[in-house]
Amino acid sequence: MLENREKSREIPDSELAILAKTSPEAFAELVGRYEEKLLRYLRRSFSVSGEDGEDILQNAFLKTYQHLNDYDPTMPFSSWVYRIVRNEAIDLFRKRKVVMLPLENDDEDAMSFADILASDIDVEKDVSRNLEREEIMKSMEKLKEKHRAVLILRYLEEKEYGEIADILQIPMGTVATLISRAKKEMKEVVMIADKKENEKL
Amino acid sequence: MTMDIAGRVAQKIQQENIKPIPKTYFVARSILVWATIVVTVTLTGTVCGVMVYLLRGHDWGLRIISGDSLFHDVVTNLPYLWFLVAVLFLSLAVYGSRALKRGYSVRPSVYICLYGTIALLIGVAIAESGSGTIIEHEIAEFMPGYGSVVNRPENDWDRPEMGLIAGELRSSENGGVVLVDYKGHMWTFADVNAVWKCGSIRKVGNRVKFIGMMQPSGQFDVQSVLPWDVKLSGSGDCIRSRFMVPCGK
Numbered sequence: 240m241l242e243n244r245e246k247s248r249e250i251p252d253s254e255l256a257i258l259a260k261t262s263p264e265a266f267a268e269l270v271g272r273y274e275e276k277l278l279r280y281l282r283r284s285f286s287v288s289g290e291d292g293e294d295i296l297q298n299a300f301l302k303t304y305q306h307l308n309d310y311d312p313t314m315p316f317s318s319w320v321y322r323i324v325r326n327e328a329i330d331l332f333r334k335r336k337v338v339m340l341p342l343e344n345d346d347e348d349a350m351s352f353a354d355i356l357a358s359d360i361d362v363e364k365d366v367s368r369n370l371e372r373e374e375i376m377k378s379m380e381k382l383k384e385k386h387r388a389v390l391i392l393r394y395l396e397e398k399e400y401g402e403i404a405d406i407l408q409i410p411m412g413t414v415a416t417l418i419s420r421a422k423k424e425m426k427e428v429v430m431i432a433d434k435k436e437n438e439k440l
Numbered sequence: 441m442t443m444d445i446a447g448r449v450a451q452k453i454q455q456e457n458i459k460p461i462p463k464t465y466f467v468a469r470s471i472l473v474w475a476t477i478v479v480t481v482t483l484t485g486t487v488c489g490v491m492v493y494l495l496r497g498h499d500w501g502l503r504i505i506s507g508d509s510l511f512h513d514v515v516t517n518l519p520y521l522w523f524l525v526a527v528l529f530l531s532l533a534v535y536g537s538r539a540l541k542r543g544y545s546v547r548p549s550v551y552i553c554l555y556g557t558i559a560l561l562i563g564v565a566i567a568e569s570g571s572g573t574i575i576e577h578e579i580a581e582f583m584p585g586y587g588s589v590v591n592r593p594e595n596d597w598d599r600p601e602m603g604l605i606a607g608e609l610r611s612s613e614n615g616g617v618v619l620v621d622y623k624g625h626m627w628t629f630a631d632v633n634a635v636w637k638c639g640s641i642r643k644v645g646n647r648v649k650f651i652g653m654m655q656p657s658g659q660f661d662v663q664s665v666l667p668w669d670v671k672l673s674g675s676g677d678c679i680r681s682r683f684m685v686p687c688g689k
Contacts, residue, residue: 260460263453270446278445293445300449301458308463311541408544 252316260307270300273317276396277324284391285328299327318405321396325388325406355394359422378428386421393418473536480533481555481562486575487526488563493572494519497593501673505651506602517591530555594622597649600660605650606668612642619650629662636665 250258252269259266274296281292303323310319379387385407392398392406400418404411452458498517503510534551537543566572580586587595597606598621607621619627629650636642647668652661 263450266453267446267450270449274445293448296445297448297452300445301452304449304453305458305461306466307460309461309466309541314542404545410545410547412547 253310253312256307256310256316257312259304266304266307269303269316269320273320274300277320280321280391280396281324281328283395284325284388285332287328291331295327295331296324299324302327314405315402318398318402321392321398321402321406322408359394374432375429378425378432381428382421382424385417386424389414389417390421390425470540473539477533477536480529480536481558484526484529484533484555484559485562486566486571487522487529488559489566489572490576490579491519491522491526492563492567493576494522494590494592496567497573498591499593499596499671499673501671502596502604504672505604506599519590521589526559530559598622600654603651603653603663605652605660606648609642609644609646609648612644617642619648627660629660635663641667 250265252272255265255269259269277296277299278292281287281295287295299320303320306323310316379390382390388407389403392403398406400411400414403414407414409417495517500513502508503513506513508516530552533555534548537546537551537555538548563572566575576592580590580592594606597604599605605619605621605627607619607627609617610620610626611618616628616630619629621627627650642665649666649668649670650660650662651664651666653663654660
């Protein structure tokens with residue numbers, strides 16, 4: 240049994256997804272590979288509570304299982320499952336008419352993300368003081384949802400442009416445009432916040 | 441906590457005996473989407489064919505008589521209703537394409553250009569084959585109020601007060617003719633001997649255009665008779681020579 244589990248860990252996701260059609264164990268292995276990553280993604284993207292996150296994930300995995308025959312093996316399995324989870328979360332938010340909550344900034348990865356983003360958007364030279372990581376994270380909350388979504392996928396989930404395109408179901412060229420616009424918007428938000436802070440002082 | 445999700449998913453699959461949806465379902469859905477795209481693009485093409493017929497069928501030279509500006513003529517004669525129908529079908533085709541696997545990887549503008557071009561080619565072929573005319577006439581016959589929404593070529597010639605009448609010859613005897621216009625009104629003309637132009641033949645069943653002047657008494661004085669297919673915007677000598685002062689002015 241243990242030997243089988245070890246073997247299944249060596250199998251790529253796409254092959255495991257094909258096996259999962261007939262083998263519940265293979266599907267359990269896939270769930271095991273992604274549940275933690277996806278819970279973290281849900282928390283970062285939608286700031287859902289632990290309970291909601293688990294409900295979303297459970298429904299998303301059930302949908303994944305039911306739609307295994309629709310899976311296109313030329314697409315990374317991770318992109319497909321991220322997409323299903325994202326759509327499930329959006330459905331839940333629409334049904335409950337809940338607005339997205341602020342990003343959690345107690346996450347260590349999120350903190351390093353703030354550092355990367357701050358340097359990437361080259362904002363330091365434009366503001367009069369050193370920006371706190373929390374300020375960067377707070378600024379993220381003010382971004383348009385689609386801009387926030389691409390930044391999280393790119394910098395926190397470390398997805399390639401092609402993967403982001405598959406997850407958000409948009410053309411790859413649009414991903415590049417959105418990332419560029421998101422950075423621009425981020426810079427503007429940070430600079431406005433900086434200006435307000437200076438006026439207070 | 442995370443172990444719970446895997447366990448809950450496995451339990452639910454087992455308890456509710458959930459199975460992956462068969463591949464045939466997704467294949468059937470894909471075929472249905474493709475069929476929708478093909479049908480909607482073809483319908484867009486058909487609508488384009490009708491639009492080409494309407495645009496070509498309109499006599500753009502009529503403004504010489506009506507005195508309308510080119511702008512007014514263009515604005516009143518664009519086939520808006522058909523354009524909206526074409527947009528609707530094209531939107532359905534684009535929506536269907538986006539529902540295909542990886543359909544999202546192509547920008548909607550690319551689909552619009554691609555399907556628009558295909559539809560236009562189909563439309564020109566339909567118009568050239570004469571099917572656009574047949575389709576438009578069938579719709580005009582069976583759709584009540586169609587003529588009041590779309591400015592048909594027949595409407596252009598249903599303006600007796602402006603000196604324009606058209607229709608089908610129903611009888612031709614002793615120099616006089618009886619014409620039934622496109623709204624079904626019967627016109628009797630006592631003498632139209634000297635004004636048949638551009639190859640118009642005085643034969644029962646022929647479709648002709650009458651240019652003349654409506655008298656205060658209600659009598660219509662015919663000045664020229666043209667075959668239905670000849671346009672005032674044409675450059676033939678027979679048309680140029682027929683122009684008198686704008687009717688009624």
